[in-house]
Amino acid sequence: MGCKIHALNSPILCKFPTIKARVAPKSISFVSCSSYAQNDGELASTAAATQVPLSRPNAYRVDFKTLGACKLGISRYPDFEYNAQGGTGRGQGSVASNGDLTREILVSFDLDTLYIPSLTSATTKFLGLPLPPFLKIDIAPQLFEGKICEESGKVNLQFKAKFCFSVGSLYRAPPLIVETVLTSEESKGTVRGGRGERLDEEGNCRLVGVASVDPIDDFLMNSFLGLPTECLADLNAVISLSSSS
Structure with missing residues (x-):
């Protein structure tokens, strides 16, 4: 029975590094998206336009x-x-x-x-x-x-x-x-x-x-x-x- 307990614990210990590796790219991906919006002229212009009230005639x-x-x-x-x-x-x-x-x-x-x-x-x-x-x-x-x-x-x-x-x-x-x-x-x-x-x-x-x-x-x-x-x-x-x- 002691051998079975060790066998169950070993796979769990091996999965922890895998989970951390998947979380890290999500954090990096979020920062990269924000930076891209600031650097891309077309997207920045579109975002600014949404903050301007509807145009009125001149x-x-x-x-x-x-x-x-x-x-x-x-x-x-x-x-x-x-x-x-x-x-x-x-x-x-x-x-x-x-x-x-x-x-x-x-x-x-x-x-x-x-x-x-x-x-x-x-x-x-x-x-x-x-x-x-x-x-x-x-x-x-x-x-x-x-x-x-x-x-x-x-x-x-x-x-x-x-x-x-x-x-x-x-x-x-x-x-x-x-x-x-x-x-x-x-x-x-x-x-x-x-x-x-x-x-x-x-x-x-x-x-x-x-x-x-x-x-x-x-x-x-x-x-x-x-x-x-x-x-x-x-x-x-x-x-x-x-x-x-």
């Missing part, structure tokens, strides 16, 4: 619409209640190369497509009453461009337009030149001021801008409006961004 189509519940004011007169429903505009946008993490889109609107409704008895009220039937103020945009911050919804758009007053065919004043920055932030002058609202997920925003208005070559308008003075634009709008590709 070129955009920009659509602009004006809504109701807007206001326009000049001098110290009470604000006009202005329904700008139906105003439209179309432009292009491109991502600004500002070198930081803030993604700003530079936008420029095509003046041929930009339409802002006139102030008439159908669109405008003053002290709760519609404007007189023959009084009309046309708005002729000359510039509309600026920046939109995609992350925060902040909007700053340079706006320049001619405001043309007329009373039927009897009277037409020289145009008033209004130039301001329509912003989703606060705009404040000496007499006028307002605060906008940033773009939400549906593109809704409120843009405000205070502008200085210089006298024109018309004694009646200068006296009536108290020029030079300030005016306020308060527009309820929708701005939509979509890939242009």
